[in-house]
Amino acid sequence: MPQIHSTAIVDPKAELADDVVVGPYTIIGPEVRIGAGTEIGPHCVIEGRTTIGRDNRVWQFASLGAAPQDKKYAGEPTELRIGDRNTIREFCTFNRGTVQDGGLTSVGDDNWIMAYVHIAHDSHVGNQAILANNATLAGHVYIGDWAIVGGLTGIHQFCKVGAHAMTGFQSHISQDVPPFMMVSGNPLSVHGFNAEGLRRRSFGAERIAVVKQMHRLLYRQGLTLEEAKAGIAALAADHPGSADDIALMSDFLAGITRGIVR
Numbered sequence: 001m002p003q004i005h006s007t008a009i010v011d012p013k014a015e016l017a018d019d020v021v022v023g024p025y026t027i028i029g030p031e032v033r034i035g036a037g038t039e040i041g042p043h044c045v046i047e048g049r050t051t052i053g054r055d056n057r058v059w060q061f062a063s064l065g066a067a068p069q070d071k072k073y074a075g076e077p078t079e080l081r082i083g084d085r086n087t088i089r090e091f092c093t094f095n096r097g098t099v100q101d102g103g104l105t106s107v108g109d110d111n112w113i114m115a116y117v118h119i120a121h122d123s124h125v126g127n128q129a130i131l132a133n134n135a136t137l138a139g140h141v142y143i144g145d146w147a148i149v150g151g152l153t154g155i156h157q158f159c160k161v162g163a164h165a166m167t168g169f170q171s172h173i174s175q176d177v178p179p180f181m182m183v184s185g186n187p188l189s190v191h192g193f194n195a196e197g198l199r200r201r202s203f204g205a206e207r208i209a210v211v212k213q214m215h216r217l218l219y220r221q222g223l224t225l226e227e228a229k230a231g232i233a234a235l236a237a238d239h240p241g242s243a244d245d246i247a248l249m250s251d252f253l254a255g256i257t258r259g260i261v262r
Helices: 195-200 205-219 225-237 240-254
Strands: 049-052 063-066 079-082 093-095 104-107 181-184 189-193
Touching: 049 063, 063 079, 079 093, 093 104, 189 195, 189 205, 195 205, 205 225, 205 240, 225 240
Parallel strands: 049 079, 063 093, 079 104
Antiparallel strands: 181 189
8 A cells, every 4th residue: 555644635536556655744636646666755735637657756845736827727627747767856846738738748757856946837848857946947848858957047938948958057048949059148148069968978979079060050150040950951961870869950940939049
């Protein structure tokens, strides 16, 4: 049976795996599902249609699955889904989606999410991302795999931060951040690419060199965005070992919604 503290309130309709741990004074609603090995700390509130996967650690005072902070929301049955092996620290707030989008807010696997992080309605966080203290995602934000969002960073609605990108402390993000790039400031600007992060993820010298070429095409050669996109696509012919990285960048640039930081 789940280890539920005597002061916790767990609705009998909630579905908890046999080894889930629930701390003191936590409240869990009827539509919540929690997978094996997950630990929920004290004073948490988990409500709505919220699914939490395996082996997560949710620290005290988190609020997961509350109604979206959207004045158009009228009680529709939207969802929050959280994957496996995530660390969710104190006072985090993740809201459900809205029917104006896909009705879903999602967090993938193996993410490190620090205190006071807010993930608003219809936002999506990939896998292996790091969101530092007080990072704030407005509605409809996308965070790619392995991205790092610096502390006190604010991300505007509908913005995307690409895979392996890194944002500095107190960044103000109102345009899309392409994969691999390092950005910071207000106004936001690009400060190279995340070479050290790529090395830590076992990118070889050739792959890093191709990422450097993509950075140059986007930011160092005075090209228009369309010219840079064409130049990036052309790299694939000479660098088959970097085909996935080139495709990642090309696909991102093809789907930008608010322009890219330049």
